[in-house]
Amino acid sequence: MDTVSVENEVIMADDGIVKPVAGGRATIDRDNRETVGDVTAKNPRMRCREVSVFYGEKQAIHDVSLDVGSNEVIALIGPSGCGKSTFLRCLNRMNDTIDGCRVIGDISLDGDSIFDTKMDVVQLRAQVGMVFQKPNPFPKSIFENVAYGPRIHGLTRDKTELEAVVHTSLDRAGLLDEVKDRLGEPGTGLSGGQQQRLCIARAIAVNPEVILMDEPCSALDPIATARIEELIDELREQYAIAIVTHSMQQAARVSQRTAYFHLGDLIEIGETNQVFTNPHHQLTEDYITGRFG
Amino acid sequence: MSNGTITGAGNPGRTIDTVRAGLDRRYRAERRFRIYGLSAIVLGLLFVSILFITIIGNGYPAFQQTYVKLDIDFDPESLGIGDQRSNAALSGANYQALVRNALKVRFPDVTGRSDRRALNSLISSGASYQLRDAVLDDPTIIGTRRSVWVPADDDVDQLVKGHMDRAAAEGDRRLKDNQLAWLDQLQADGAIEKRFNTTFFTAGDSREPELAGIRGALMGSVFTLIVTLALSFPIGVATAVYLEEFAPRNRWTDLIEVNINNLAAVPSIVFGLLGLAVFINFFGLPRSAPLVGGLVLTLMTLPTIIIASRAALKSVPPSIRDAALGVGASRVQAVTHHILPLAMPGMLTGAIIGMAQALGESAPLLMIGMVAFIVDVPGGFTDPSTVLPVQIYLWADSPERGFVERTSAAIMVLLGFLIVMNALAVLLRKRFERRW
Ligand SMILES: Nc1ncnc2c1ncn2[C@@H]1O[C@H](COP(=O)(O)OP(=O)(O)O)[C@@H](O)[C@H]1O
Ligand SMILES: [Mg+2]
Numbered sequence: 035m036d037t038v039s040v041e042n043e044v045i046m047a048d049d050g051i052v053k054p055v056a057g058g059r060a061t062i063d064r065d066n067r068e069t070v071g072d073v074t075a076k077n078p079r080m081r082c083r084e085v086s087v088f089y090g091e092k093q094a095i096h097d098v099s100l101d102v103g104s105n106e107v108i109a110l111i112g113p114s115g116c117g118k119s120t121f122l123r124c125l126n127r128m129n130d131t132i133d134g135c136r137v138i139g140d141i142s143l144d145g146d147s148i149f150d151t152k153m154d155v156v157q158l159r160a161q162v163g164m165v166f167q168k169p170n171p172f173p174k175s176i177f178e179n180v181a182y183g184p185r186i187h188g189l190t191r192d193k194t195e196l197e198a199v200v201h202t203s204l205d206r207a208g209l210l211d212e213v214k215d216r217l218g219e220p221g222t223g224l225s226g227g228q229q230q231r232l233c234i235a236r237a238i239a240v241n242p243e244v245i246l247m248d249e250p251c252s253a254l255d256p257i258a259t260a261r262i263e264e265l266i267d268e269l270r271e272q273y274a275i276a277i278v279t280h281s282m283q284q285a286a287r288v289s290q291r292t293a294y295f296h297l298g299d300l301i302e303i304g305e306t307n308q309v310f311t312n313p314h315h316q317l318t319e320d321y322i323t324g325r326f327g
Numbered sequence: 328m329s330n331g332t333i334t335g336a337g338n339p340g341r342t343i344d345t346v347r348a349g350l351d352r353r354y355r356a357e358r359r360f361r362i363y364g365l366s367a368i369v370l371g372l373l374f375v376s377i378l379f380i381t382i383i384g385n386g387y388p389a390f391q392q393t394y395v396k397l398d399i400d401f402d403p404e405s406l407g408i409g410d411q412r413s414n415a416a417l418s419g420a421n422y423q424a425l426v427r428n429a430l431k432v433r434f435p436d437v438t439g440r441s442d443r444r445a446l447n448s449l450i451s452s453g454a455s456y457q458l459r460d461a462v463l464d465d466p467t468i469i470g471t472r473r474s475v476w477v478p479a480d481d482d483v484d485q486l487v488k489g490h491m492d493r494a495a496a497e498g499d500r501r502l503k504d505n506q507l508a509w510l511d512q513l514q515a516d517g518a519i520e521k522r523f524n525t526t527f528f529t530a531g532d533s534r535e536p537e538l539a540g541i542r543g544a545l546m547g548s549v550f551t552l553i554v555t556l557a558l559s560f561p562i563g564v565a566t567a568v569y570l571e572e573f574a575p576r577n578r579w580t581d582l583i584e585v586n587i588n589n590l591a592a593v594p595s596i597v598f599g600l601l602g603l604a605v606f607i608n609f610f611g612l613p614r615s616a617p618l619v620g621g622l623v624l625t626l627m628t629l630p631t632i633i634i635a636s637r638a639a640l641k642s643v644p645p646s647i648r649d650a651a652l653g654v655g656a657s658r659v660q661a662v663t664h665h666i667l668p669l670a671m672p673g674m675l676t677g678a679i680i681g682m683a684q685a686l687g688e689s690a691p692l693l694m695i696g697m698v699a700f701i702v703d704v705p706g707g708f709t710d711p712s713t714v715l716p717v718q719i720y721l722w723a724d725s726p727e728r729g730f731v732e733r734t735s736a737a738i739m740v741l742l743g744f745l746i747v748m749n750a751l752a753v754l755l756r757k758r759f760e761r762r763w
Contacts (some may be wrong), residue, residue: 131652133576160655170646172665182664183654233650240654 045223062315067096067296071304075103075291079244079274080125080162085139087120087129092249094120097139098300100293106208106276107266109285109306111323112295114282118278119167121295122246125160125276127155144246160187163237167249169229171221171236178205178211179232183240199239207235208265234265239275245269247277251284263288282322286310294318382742387733392524392537393484393511394476395450397429399458401469412469417462422455426477434509445506451478453526453538478526479519479535481729483510487521490728523705527736531702532718536729539722541740543704547617547697547712548686548744550705554621554687555628560678562625563632564667567674570633571640572662575604591630598627601690608694615698615711621689628681635677679752683745689716715741 051250062070087095095117102108102125110118120129127148129135141148148158160183171179180200183189190196200217204210209231213224221232226267230250237245247266251259266275266288277284285292286306294317302309302318313319405407405428406420430446432439437446440626454477461475462468482501485491497504500569513519530540566587602623606612612619643666651661692698697713705712715722715737722734 045439117364126653128649128652154658156655158655159653164648164649164653168646170644170650172647173669181473182651182656183418186654186656186660186664236650236654 035178041161049311053140061170063153063318064320065318066182067299069099069300070302070318071309073101073300073303075101075106075108077104079104079144081140081142082124083140085121085124085137085141086139087117087124087300088136089132090134094298095124096298098295100303102276103291104274105270105272106291107270107289108291108293109289110276110278110293110295111280111282111285111321112212112301114280116295117298118295122248122276122278123245124165125244126159127237128159128164130155130266140232156305161242162246163240163242165233165237165245165247165250168253169226169233171224171229171232173222175218176204176221176232177217180235180239183236187240189240203235203239206238206269207231208261225258227254227261230254230258230262231265234262234269238269241274244274244276247275249278249280252280259284270285282310294321296321352602382591382735382738384735385732386737386739387487388490389527389729389732389733389736390524391521392486392526393479393487394520395479395483396474396476396516396518396520396523397426397450397454398472399425399429399475399631400432400472401425402428403469406469412466413531414463417466418459420461420462423452423459425458426450426454434512437509437537442505445503446509449480449483449509449518451480451537452535453478476520476522478511478537481727483511484520484537486510487519487727491649492646511704527733528685530703532700532713533702533722534600534700536725536727536733539730539731539733541718541737543701544713544715544718544737545740545744547620550617550618550708550712551624551692551714552682552686554618554708556682557680558621558625559628559632559681560674563678563681564636564674566629566633567636567640568662568667571637572666573657574624587630587633588594591634594690595627595688596690596694598623601626602691603694613711614710615699615701616709617705617712617714618708619695620692620697620714621708624685627688627691628685631681631684632674635672635680636670639673639677640666642673643669670733672756675756675759679749682748684717686741686745686748687716689714689720692717715744 051217052321073245080102082100084097084099085095086093086097099123100121106301112118112326123129124137124141125136125148129137135245137149142160143153143161146153146259157231172182174182177200181196182202184196184199190199201210201214204213209228212228213219221229224232230253234245234250251262254262266277269275277288289306291303292306292309294301295314296317302313302315304314309318310322313322319325391598392575402425405424406422407424408416408420411417419447427443430441430450430691458475458476482491486502486507491500491502493500493507502510510519526538526761527540529542531543533539549558557577570580570583598637602619605612606622612622647665647669648661651665652658674733692714696711698717699711699713700721701711701713704712719741721739722730722737
């Protein structure tokens with residue numbers, strides 16, 4: 035992996051909107067598929083090394099190495115179909131549920147391989163929570179939605195404790211004030227943005243270490259999106275977060291590090307500022323300047 | 328191309344005109360289509376109402392039965408029991424004699440042997456059973472004299488219901504002139520009456536229409552369907568869940584799937600032959616038993632339930648599965664907590680279609696002997712019995728006029744059973760149905 039040193043120039047306006055650099059400063063040629071940038075994080079929670087994913091014969095991810103650090107948000111960006119979701123789903127082994135999907139390489143959580151026989155997939159998913167693209171609350175009450183995780187893992191001893199967990203989770207997801215009078219109503223009756231926050235509350239109710247989010251705002255309006263982004267920023271204090279997004283503005287607003295994927299390859303990874311303002315790879319620059327995507 | 332029919336971007340004024348010209352045609356097509364649909368529905372309703380009108384019109388007289396009032400002298404001497412009052416003696420007593428004596432007293436001038444027999448034949452042979460039951464119920468009535476309504480013979484019943492032509496030549500009538508005269512006397516006394524036919528709902532089959540009831544077949548159907556439901560629903564749902572949620576996709580599961588789909592198309596009589604060979608000849612289970620009938624119908628219903636259950640499971644959004652797995656539910660937990668409850672309404676629909684098929688099925692049951700003439704109402708899963716459709720078939724095949732109306736009445740009972748079953752399923756489905 036080549037680490038190319040380029041002077042770190044920050045070109046970000048006050049409104050937080052990234053102004054891509056024009057003129058092509060990137061120095062790495064389009065045909066080079068080696069990862070550019072530092073894949074390691076300061077306090078890594080999850081480490082992925084040389085991960086490849088196959089759907090049957092077709093390879094969807096090629097030798098991707100990447101760390102997800104504590105208290106940071108890492109954004110995975112790239113054109114659609116480049117394997118962002120596929121990679122994200124490796125981190126909590128959701129790819130196991132897809133017939134014909136094969137994952138090779140090393141992925142570890144806090145130093146333990148997640149493919150180890152000692153590591154139970156149920157336990158892994160309790161530690162690595164996931165929020166999906168389309169809000170998918172269970173067709174049950176709001177309370178039951180959040181209580182489900184703690185209940186199946188036996189995290190609480192009695193009803194009051196469970197209620198406390200549900201309340202704190204909803205509170206941290208910023209949903210409590212809106213729903214505290216109607217916890218018994220169906221979660222599916224909430225608005226899209228509320229449903230997505232309910233799903234986040236459901237994920238944090240089992241007290242995970244890592245939260246994976248796959249385009250969590252793609253089905254939401256701008257106001258709901260802004261709320262979720264605020265929430266992600268708050269959650270960063272406690273969790274390691276990996277978020278897939280197709281919005282470069284969103285990546286710039288919420289993440290500290292950004293990884294750019296292209297056709298199954300991790301092309302470039304680095305500080306978000308650097309990737310957006312001073313991409314080293316020609317493909318990254320093409321993408322963030324809107325030449326394709 | 329030069330006559331102005333060209334429309335499109337280059338000719339903006341014309342587009343709207345062309346559309347407008349086409350509108351009429353479009354509206355006409357829509358109207359026509361609606362009329363096709365409506366007439367199909369009307370035609371369907373018409374046939375259904377014809378069916379209902381004929382069945383109810385034919386069947387409702389069966390719910391009434393003609394009774395004759397007789398002054399019965401419960402004389403121990405005629406009964407032939409003397410001083411004995413044990414149950415065995417009372418059961419074996421000669422109740423026929425009581426009926427004959429009562430008639431003799433009522434019509435003292437009838438003396439000839441053949442006239443007597445003609446007179447006695449006006450009363451159903453079921454009268455003596457009724458008297459026996461009354462005596463067994465309360466032995467103290469022995470030695471007393473009471474008015475008792477006893478069932479009339481089938482021919483009398485038909486006459487009273489107006490199904491016999493009095494004007495026909497005597498030789499063409501089931502009742503002769505002298506019998507008509509006696510009946511007219513009884514009628515004048517107010518000793519003939521049509522009453523609700525409780526026998527029809529409490530008795531098993533009989534050779535005498537006035538004694539034949541639907542209960543035997545009804546209970547046979549109930550027991551058979553209990554066996555069918557208890558076996559086919561769990562097995563069908565378990566199969567569907569395994570194939571849909573757990574089985575790997577490979578050549579074996581493909582083969583199983585093809586086979587299940589083919590089984591759904593196998594003619595039902597083949598399952599009857601299979602049941603005869605396997606359950607009766609090989610395993611030695613009893614013939615004519617609801618247990619075997621239920622097993623055979625289970626084989627027949629399973630593919631229907633499996634196919635419907637798989638469709639129901641497929642229709643559960645995959646996002647629900649992901650959500651459950653995503654918070655760390657195991658596969659079994661995801662299935663039992665979320666997917667099964669959501670698929671349950673669809674599975675119940677499949678089950679009810681299967682059960683309705685099973686309820687109406689007669690061919691495979693003929694093969695395992697459920698077509699036998701069985702008088703006793705079955706009390707369990709291994710008692711010989713028949714089922715509603717077979718009973719309908721048996722009665723439809725009987726020559727007596729009384730069985731014609733009973734055939735239609737039995738069809739009404741079958742339809743009623745079906746409606747109750749469907750209503751139950753709809754209720755259950757309502758309870759399971761959820762929004763998402
Ligand atoms: N279940 C699947 N079976 C086969 N191929 C898949 C499946 N899911 C995704 N793929 C393929 O893997 C590649 C990456 O898909 P995905 O990870 O969904 O992309 P992204 O999330 O970046 O848009 C695509 O080419 C897609 O066609
Ligand atoms: Mg995706």
